[in-house]
Amino acid sequence: MHPMKFLKPALSRNLVKEDIPDALAVSYEELGSDYLSEKDFSETIESDSAFCKAVTYDGQFAGFAICQVFGPDNVDDMLRLPDSPERDYFLSKDRIGLFDSTAIRKDLQGLGIGTEIAMACYDKFVSKRTDVICAMAWKRVYGTINVEGVLRKMGMTPYLEILGYWNRMVDSRGGHDCPVCxxxxxxxxxxxxxEM
Ligand SMILES: CC(C)(COP(=O)(O)OP(=O)(O)OC[C@H]1O[C@@H](n2cnc3c(N)ncnc32)[C@H](O)[C@@H]1OP(=O)(O)O)[C@@H](O)C(=O)NCCC(=O)NCCS
Structure with missing residues (x-):
């Protein structure tokens, strides 16, 4: 399932405290200045339910993925879905795995590194016996979903589009500071x- 695009070794491992400055720099550039904070990474490292993977390329930090595992009580807090059959679907599940935030350093994108870290997260979801895995994929205002190829490799397919979603996910005055728009x-x- 892993593509063999990379010319040098890409390796996934658990993110550690020392990686946080590198992870924040990638997040700032790729996801926006207000999307993830140092606290988001440190809380994930210490959490029992969430986990965070780092990926290195030729020994250098290349990117990260934050994932959550939760039950029906946290569906609204985690996914913020409108009243819909999709929300009802998640409310009926016991263990939900969310491939939450991921970003790869801009100069290393397209080499298969995002797929490598996604597969490491997938394996972890399997070991945590999730009933379903999901992601809220960022669809840029001009229509591209960069992470689509990665999600399809994890076996996920699209169900629902929500406009203006990212302004609801950050606590910033005036809405999310999007690196694109x-x-x-x-x-x-x-x-x-x-479904798993
Ligand atoms: C999305 C992202 C994590 C993918 O990581 P990556 O290392 O570039 O991905 P890979 O090289 O493993 O490519 C996986 C698939 O995605 C496709 N892809 C890669 N970059 C893409 C891009 N910019 N736009 C559209 N598709 C892209 C590739 O074609 C590949 O499919 P293929 O193997 O069938 O050709 C990375 O591009 C990124 O950080 N983007 C900016 C932040 C972002 O959008 N994060 C996701 C938020 S939901």
Whole structure:
């Protein structure tokens, strides 16, 4: 399932405290200045339910993925879905795995590194016996979903698109500071999922 695109070794491992400055720099550039904070990474490292993977390429930090595992009580807090059959679907599940935030350093994108870290997260979801895995994929205002190829490799397919979603996910005045379209963000989110 892993593509063999990379010319040098890409390796996934658990993110550690010392990686946080590198992870924050990638997040700032790729996901926006207000999307993840140092606290988000440190809380994930210490959490029992969430986990965070780092990926290195030729020994250098290349990117990260934050994932959550939760039950029906946290569906609204985690996914913020509108009243819909999709929300009802997740409310009926006991263990939900969310491939939450991921970003690869801009100069290393397209080499298969995002797929490598996604597969490491997938394996972890399997070991945690999730009933379903899902992601809210960032669809840029001009229509591209960069992470789509990665999600399809994890076996996920799209179900629902939510406009203006990212402004609801950050606590910033005036909306999300999007690295593509500015503040407020005009991009949308597409819910992908796969029953396990
Ligand atoms: C999305 C992202 C994590 C993918 O990581 P990556 O290392 O570039 O991905 P890979 O090289 O493993 O490529 C996986 C698939 O995605 C496709 N892909 C890669 N970059 C892409 C891009 N910029 N736009 C569209 N598709 C892209 C590739 O074609 C590949 O499919 P293929 O193997 O069938 O050709 C990375 O591009 C990124 O950090 N983007 C900016 C932040 C972002 O959008 N994060 C996701 C938020 S939901």
């Amino acid at each position: 500015g503040r407020p963000c005009k991009c949308s989110a597409v819910l992908y999922r796969r």
